Amino acid sequence: MTPFLMPSLGADMEDGTLVEQLIAPGERVTRGDIIAAVETQKGTIEIEAFEDGFLDAWLVPLGAKVPVGTPLAMIRSSEKASDTPDPQPQPDMPQPVDPAPPPLPPEVPQPVDPETLPPRPEDPQPSPTPAPDFPDELRQRVTPAARRRAAQTGFDLKALGTKRTITLDDLAPPQTETALPPLSAMRRAIADAMSRSKREIPHYYLSDSIDLTATEAFIAKHNAGLAPEQRLLAAVLYLRAMARAVQKFPEFNGTYEQGQFTPSRHAHIGMAINLRGGGLVAPALQDADQGSLDDLMARLRDLVERVRRGRFRARELSGPTITLTSLGDRGVRGITGVIFPPQVAIVGIGSPCWTAVVRDGQVRACRSAAITLAADHRVSDGHRGAGFMRAVINQLQKPEAL
Amino acid sequence: MTGPDLRGMLIRQLGRIAPEIDLTAIDTAADLRDECDIDSMDFLKLVTALGRELSLPMPEADYDQMRSFDGLLEYLARHAK
Known part of the structure; x- marks a missing residue:
């Protein structure tokens, strides 16, 4: 079993927020499939699988901001869940900097009940957990602009349900005093790289x-x-x-x-x-x-x-x-x-x-x-x-x- | 009015490319790409969309006639059936 890590998308990236889990536990993944989307300073980045296999479990909940190198999910090579787990952590794997659960940043819209958190990668994993139900968020379609606005304003997208695509029109405009202007994260990324x-x-x-x-x-x-x-x-x-x-x-x-x-x-x-x-x-x-x-x-x-x-x-x-x-x-x-x-x-x-x-x-x-x-x-x-x-x-x- | 509402169509297609631009506030005689801050790729996208909607070839050799909002509207009026 190999962990699927929060990738580094440039020298200036320290962390990213997992905003979409596009593959459910137990589903097959093929090298090159887009299995997740990560919100970074540069926009929403689609992350591709780098090997064939089956998604065993998500290790990081939607909406969590985690450092580069944090295992996001486990990929197992065979379909059956009784795949012998590799010893963890893998010696050459970058480990998350902070072993504590990542604090949810204030701009992230989805509070997650700690009870439902999948096991942390550091925890011993005696047996892979049974595939949980496909969470509702997976089915919710949100335009990138709406997702950014929600992140800025702290709006909980789950409140809008999953019936139709959520667009910018569904969200109130950000209040200028409290919200981060959308440019600043991007400008900071440019400033860091150029400096x-x-x-x-x-x-x-x-x-x-x-x-x-x-x-x-x-x-x-x-x-x-x-x-x-x-x-x-x-x-x-x-x-x-x-x-x-x-x-x-x-x-x-x-x-x-x-x-x-x-x-x-x-x-x-x-x-x-x-x-x-x-x-x-x-x-x-x-x-x-x-x-x-x-x-x-x-x-x-x-x-x-x-x-x-x-x-x-x-x-x-x-x-x-x-x-x-x-x-x-x-x-x-x-x-x-x-x-x-x-x-x-x-x-x-x-x-x-x-x-x-x-x-x-x-x-x-x-x-x-x-x-x-x-x-x-x-x-x-x-x-x-x-x-x-x-x-x-x-x-x-x-x-x-x- | 006979024929398609070309002005409405142009505003709609420009709005898809430059959603934040107030098209009532632009100088319709000035270079559209400056007024709406659109680049070569955006312009190609606009020409593609208008050409499809009106079944017009919009050849590159005619781009000079499409430089401003007014020019483009006039061009469409002249060529659209």
């Missing part, structure tokens, strides 16, 4: 411009005659160009932790996504070097959609190996990013505009965008950084090969 970055990472910065004539012509040609939902955005080509370029410049793609840089074999490119009402997250487009551009566009569209709804997957949040921040076609000329630790580089691409360029002694109008690189001097130098940037720029000169 750590500026404190620990010796950034260096490079800038250049990209001639986007070929890229834009390629996109216009590709999109002509296509329905809007099949059209490409330039960001997809930027992502693919970066994913190709890091293959020859591995020192920009990976993580720096405990004094050591670990290059990644994957191009999981974090995409900085602005949230309405303020805030920013940069979840990963996994393996951005794989699949067609259309496929990458579909994945980007899906990711942005889910991020804007405040709902994305754990590995998307914890996994980026390098980040792209792109202002689209309606921003400013240039952006120089701050590296998201533990990553070591961030590429910024400004809004495309018309520029006068001199080529073969002639002044010509050309579409261009500023490109910047902020990278970590503990891992690389400007010389290699320049090479990496040129590789990204060159990829964008041959968009049909992307």
Whole structure:
């Protein structure tokens, strides 16, 4: 039997609140299934199973805020409940910091009767408990916005029953004196990560411009005659160009932790996504070097959609190996990013505009965008950084090969 | 009124993308993306939704005519059957 732990979704995350148990005890789980949702400073994150098996029992009640590493549930390998339990705690398992039951924070809406708490992971578990009835909360459908509002105001969602989906309209607006403004948790998460970055990472910065004539012509040609939902955005080509370029410049793609840089074999490119009402997250487009551009566009569209709804997957949040921040076609000329630790580089691409360029002694109008690189001097130098940037720029000169 | 209520449709679709924007307070002649703080992905989503609802191709080459609320409304009126 293996414990399923509260994951760490970034260096700045200390704890999370279990808000959904999507699998009932005794149910089968398959690697990749979403089995729980956790409310963090960055939104509601869906947590996937990392192995096949059966959910034995939930160890943490809904609404409980627990530190990273706390076992949330036990997964057993066989269907029958008499599976020999592994000795606990497992030696290599991070244990919860505090052995006492986690105090329910005031903003959490669901008081839980201690009588009904499942056994704590530290307690001896002589036999797995029989599967309890599927609790009502599991069936209650709540929109992420409503869940956030309930958490802010301390409203007990259970009072609304499970007959229909609970939306923001069902909840009173937060009182401004007492409630935490929704932005502050997100802003705190950004502040923590960015302060750590500026404190620990010796950034260096490079800038250049990209001639986007070929890229834009390629996109216009590709999109002509296509329905809007099949059209490409330039960001997809930027992502693919970066994913190709890091293959020859591995020192920009990976993580720096405990004094050591670990290059990644994957191009999981974090995409900085602005949230309405303020805030920013940069979840990963996994393996951005794989699949067609259309496929990458579909994945980007899906990711942005889910991020804007405040709902994305754990590995998307914890996994980026390098980040792209792109202002689209309606921003400013240039952006120089701050590296998201533990990553070591961030590429910024400004809004495309018309520029006068001199080529073969002639002044010509050309579409261009500023490109910047902020990278970590503990891992690389400007010389290699320049090479990496040129590789990204060159990829964008041959968009049909992307 | 004959034909669909295009203004109502546009307001409804914009409201889905930018729910916190008071569409009665925006400058309808200014760039819609600035007025409603929508990015390229949001704009694509808006065009997708309007195109579906009205069975219009909304080609990218026509985006320049859709830059403001008024421009977009006019564009829809011209093309919607």
